[in-house]
Structures are given as structure tokens and as C-alpha cells.
Amino acid sequence: MYHLNSRLAAEIFDGEYIIANLDTGLYFNVQGIAVSLIQLLPFESQDAVIDQLANLFPENSDTIKNELTNIFKELIENEIILNSDLKTPVESSVNNLPTEYIPSRFNKYADMQDLLLLDPIHDVDEEGWTIQNQPE
Amino acid sequence: MKPITYFDQVLALFEELPSYHTDQLSLADRKINLQTPSMELRGLFLPSLVHLVEEETSEQPELTIWYAEEKDLPRKLNAPPWEGFNGQGYNASIDQEDVQLFFQPWQRQIFLYSRSKRTGIYWVNKSEDVPWWECTFSFRIIFHLWTQDLPAQLIHAGAMAKNGEAVLITGKSGSGKSTSCLNLLRAGYDYLGDDYVWVELADNLTVFTLYQTAKIEPENLEERFLDWKPFIRNKADYLQQKAIFDIKDLFPKAAISSAVLKAVLLPTVFDQDYTSFKRTNPVNALMAMAPTTLHHLPHNRDISYQKMITISSKLTCYNWCLGRETNQFITSFDDFLKNEFANN
Numbered sequence: 001m002y003h004l005n006s007r008l009a010a011e012i013f014d015g016e017y018i019i020a021n022l023d024t025g026l027y028f029n030v031q032g033i034a035v036s037l038i039q040l041l042p043f044e045s046q047d048a049v050i051d052q053l054a055n056l057f058p059e060n061s062d063t064i065k066n067e068l069t070n071i072f073k074e075l076i077e078n079e080i081i082l083n084s085d086l087k088t089p090v091e092s093s094v095n096n097l098p099t100e101y102i103p104s105r106f107n108k109y110a111d112m113q114d115l116l117l118l119d120p121i122h123d124v125d126e127e128g129w130t131i132q133n134q135p136e
Numbered sequence: 137m138k139p140i141t142y143f144d145q146v147l148a149l150f151e152e153l154p155s156y157h158t159d160q161l162s163l164a165d166r167k168i169n170l171q172t173p174s175m176e177l178r179g180l181f182l183p184s185l186v187h188l189v190e191e192e193t194s195e196q197p198e199l200t201i202w203y204a205e206e207k208d209l210p211r212k213l214n215a216p217p218w219e220g221f222n223g224q225g226y227n228a229s230i231d232q233e234d235v236q237l238f239f240q241p242w243q244r245q246i247f248l249y250s251r252s253k254r255t256g257i258y259w260v261n262k263s264e265d266v267p268w269w270e271c272t273f274s275f276r277i278i279f280h281l282w283t284q285d286l287p288a289q290l291i292h293a294g295a296m297a298k299n300g301e302a303v304l305i306t307g308k309s310g311s312g313k314s315t316s317c318l319n320l321l322r323a324g325y326d327y328l329g330d331d332y333v334w335v336e337l338a339d340n341l342t343v344f345t346l347y348q349t350a351k352i353e354p355e356n357l358e359e360r361f362l363d364w365k366p367f368i369r370n371k372a373d374y375l376q377q378k379a380i381f382d383i384k385d386l387f388p389k390a391a392i393s394s395a396v397l398k399a400v401l402l403p404t405v406f407d408q409d410y411t412s413f414k415r416t417n418p419v420n421a422l423m424a425m426a427p428t429t430l431h432h433l434p435h436n437r438d439i440s441y442q443k444m445i446t447i448s449s450k451l452t453c454y455n456w457c458l459g460r461e462t463n464q465f466i467t468s469f470d471d472f473l474k475n476e477f478a479n480n
Contacts, residue, residue: 009441013449014417020426022437023228027427029419109423111308128215129261130242 003042005082010038019080027109028080033064034071034104039096041081046072057101067104074106137217139235143248146257149209150202160197161188163279164288164334164344164394169197170275173208176263181274183369183382184349187391199282201275203258213259215239216246225277226434236435238277243267249281256281268370268377272349273332279346280433280440287337289443292429295328295343295395296320301477302328302343302395304335304451305403306425312403312458315360316465318350323466326392327383337443341397341450348391351378399476400425400448401456411459411468415452422448452476 004010009020017030017038030038036053043049050072054064075081123131150156153173159182161168170185172178181203182189206212216239221227225238225247238247244261256278260266280290293306294317307313317330331351334344352361357379369380383391400421401413426444430437454472459465 009438011445013422013445014419016417016419018419018422018445020441022430022441025427025431027423029423109427111427124215127212128217129244130215 001042001044001085002046002081002083004038005079008080010080012039025110026078028078029107029109030071030075030104031107032067032102032104033098034068034106036096036098037068037072037104038075038081053098056097060101063103064101071104071106074108078108139230139232139237140250142216142237143235143250143257146213146246146248146259147202147250147253147255149211149213149259150204150257152210153204153208158192160190160192161185162190163188163346164336164342166199166286167193167195167197168199168201170201170203172203174204174263177203177205177260177266180263180266180271181258184272184274184347186382187345187348187384187393199254199256199278201256201258201278203260203275205260205263207262209259213246215241222434224431224434231435236281238281238435245270247275247277249278251281251285254282268373268380269351272351272380273347276332277433277435279334281435284436284439289335289337289440289447290346290429290433291333291335291425291444291447292331292432293333293400293425294330295333295345295397297326297328297343297392297395298473299477300395301398301473302326303473303476304333304343304397304400304425304447305456306400306421306428307403308424308428311424312405314350314352315356316401316403316456316458318352318361319462319465320469321383321387321390323469325390326395327387327390328392328395335397335447337446341447342394343397344394345391348383350381350383350386352381353378397447397451400451400453402453403456403458406457406459408457408459409461409464411461411465412457413468413472414455414457416455418448418451418453420455421451421453 009022011018017035019028033053040049050065050068054061125131156171156173159170216237218227218230220229221239221241225240234252235250244265246259248257283289293304294313295302295304296317305313305317314330321327328343328345329347332346334346336342354375367381367385368374402424426441
């Protein structure tokens, strides 16, 4: 069963999905019809859901299938969507199907990743304090 | 050992002091007592907050902050006895309801806060161990921990105002945020901050001044603020650090205490002559302020994130495309404010 990673802060904000990994400083936003893909979680088959959304707009069906397949892959790779057994079944928001086709976008904000500091290996004195200071 | 036990051990060091100095501040209409036996540390930490100092009253403070270096205290202090502090000073394994710690293991300084006691503590081994940047945003992490229970949020942003109405200027480091604020300061705008400000989330968002210390990179100083050189506070060290200024030295009447927030600007430096403003959606404002703020303030991120969603959703947001032409930068900002404030 595919489901949204519950460790992430995910909000619909101004029509977009904002997904934040507050532990690592990675932020994502998802726009367009891919918002509905996330709203339809949890589901067993991504192909069935992608087909369901694509069939809503026959004139854009192929485009939608293509973009949702790519974004689904991004969501899996970034562990926004996980594939595992759910202990508690969660109802998907089937009432939130889109009424117009808006192209999807997936944005990743990784600015803070470069700033994440590792805890350097350090020697400590008998009171537990680091012996050698290191710069910021 | 539980964090509360460690906190009580540290607090006992301060409560046994025979005498100490108190400075009373008013921050966003709330009283804070800063208490220290160390005049040396007071000289380091008070300047960025001195505009908030009020005449001492017997009124009970809403927050008390103790701070000292080891030589002023009756006993030595052991380092926090827990593994797992990350580079941002946060340790998820001891994050719990009351006491929270900020500790970067390669530094000999600790920040502690107790929600139940509404008391923060800063301990440092020696005043020489205080990182220079720490004094430009004194006790920032303690203020942040305090806001968990308040309708308020510290934001990594500048704020400039006119006639009691302000814009929030936010973006990651290097976006042109501080330089834009300081250029507006020079042009006569009211100053609330250029790095960190305090936002109250009432019906109308209000921004309060927090620090009145500006930091400028040495090359930026040479290029744009050469006439400010006589006012550098850290003349001996600014080439290795950043040049530090007290706003009151530069523009004694520019600093104001609060203003109603009307808009948020997201500056980006462009290779163009003229500065322009383009309406953008609140998601971009959230993405400009949240990652950088939450990087600096690693505790209670989920609560702060929700507050920043609220702030972003209540403000009109603009991309501020910064051009080279200085005079037009100012006139375009004047025009923007006239239109923006008139329409809201």
C-alpha cells in the first residue's frame, strides 16, 4: 500500500501541497493535478490512480499520465510516498478530484542541506567539555 | 540524568549568587529580566538588545534569563551528559515537555530553557569563548523556546516601515535581504530589524523589533556602506568576522518598536538596472522564510512551521527583483508602499 510518509509535515497551502521534512531541512512543493495524486493516498496501484486522474481530462490524458508517472517516481525517491503495510487504514480523499487540468510541477528546496553541520568527532575533558574549539 | 535535573543543577548555580545585575526589557509588550553577575558578558550581550531596556519595576517578568561565565559561579558545570546533539544544537532524544537544551558539542556554551519556570539560562566557560555572532542576536534560542507558548514567532527576516506599516523582507542568506534593509534605513525608512524580527500572530500581524545590531560583510561594506566605517563596533576584528553596527549610532531616530505587517518581499539580486515588484503566491514566502528560520531554530519546528504558514497566508507576497540603480531602488520602493498600503 502506498501512503504519505507520516514523519513529514504535509499541508495543502494555496492549492499546492507543501511537504517539509523538518528533521533534514528538505522542503518540497507539488502543484497541479499531482496534488490530487497525493490526496488520493493511500492506494495499492499507482497505475490505476494515474489512469483515474488522466481519464478525467481525455484531451490531456497522455500528458497527464506522463507527468504523474514522473512525479510519482520523484515522490517515491524522496520518500514522500512510502510503500509499506499500513497498521491503520486511512481513507483517501476521493471527493477532491480536480475539475480542471493544471499541469503538475514538483519542486525541491534543498538550500538548507548544504548548511547542515555534522557533529565533528571531538575529545572531551573530564567534565565532558570538548577540548578543542572548532569554528562555526 | 533527566534534563530537568540538569536544568535544576545549573539554575542552582545562579540562585546561590550573592548579587547580580538585572536589566529589564520590554519585548512585544512583555517584561523580561536579564540577570547576570558578569559585567563582561553584559557588555557583550546587551548592546543588541539595549533599545528594549526599560526602567526596572517590581512587575513580575514573563521571562527570566540568567547568564554567566564559569568564574562568576560557585561551582563548575559538567557538559550535558547526553550523546546525540546534532550540529544545529538539537538533541531529539531529550526533547520533552519542559526543559530544552541547545548545545553544539564543539562549543563551551549552553542554552537551557524551562517552560514551567519560564526561565532561560546561558552558561559559557569564559567570555572569550562566546562566538562573535552570538552577541548580534543575543539569547535568540531562548526567545524562540519561549514563543512555543505564545502567539508569536521569530522570523529570519528584516522588517522596514513607514507610518506604522511594515513589510517583511525574507530570504536565505545572500539574497540581498540585509543590504536592502540597510539601504532603506539610509533612505529614511523606519527600522525594525535586518536579520531577525518578532512577529505577533494576532488578527492583524504585527512585527516587533528584536535586535538593533546590523552585520555587514567586509566587501559589502567597502562597496556600499563605506561612510559607515567610523561606526564599526568591532574595528579590530571586522575583516575576519563581519562589521557590526548599532543602528542607534548610525540613525538614532530610525529604530521603532513595532508596526503592522502589510506584505512580504522576497528579494533576489538580478542583473538588471531597475528594481521591480512582482506578485507571487504565499508558498514562495513560506519557502523563503521557513527553511532558513527552522535551520537556526531547531526546537519545536512543527509549531513554528504552522505559525509561518499562518503568517505567509495572511500577507500579500511579492518577488522583489533587485536592480543596480540605487535611486530607482528607493523611488520604486516608495511607489510600491504607496500603492500597497493604499490597497490594503
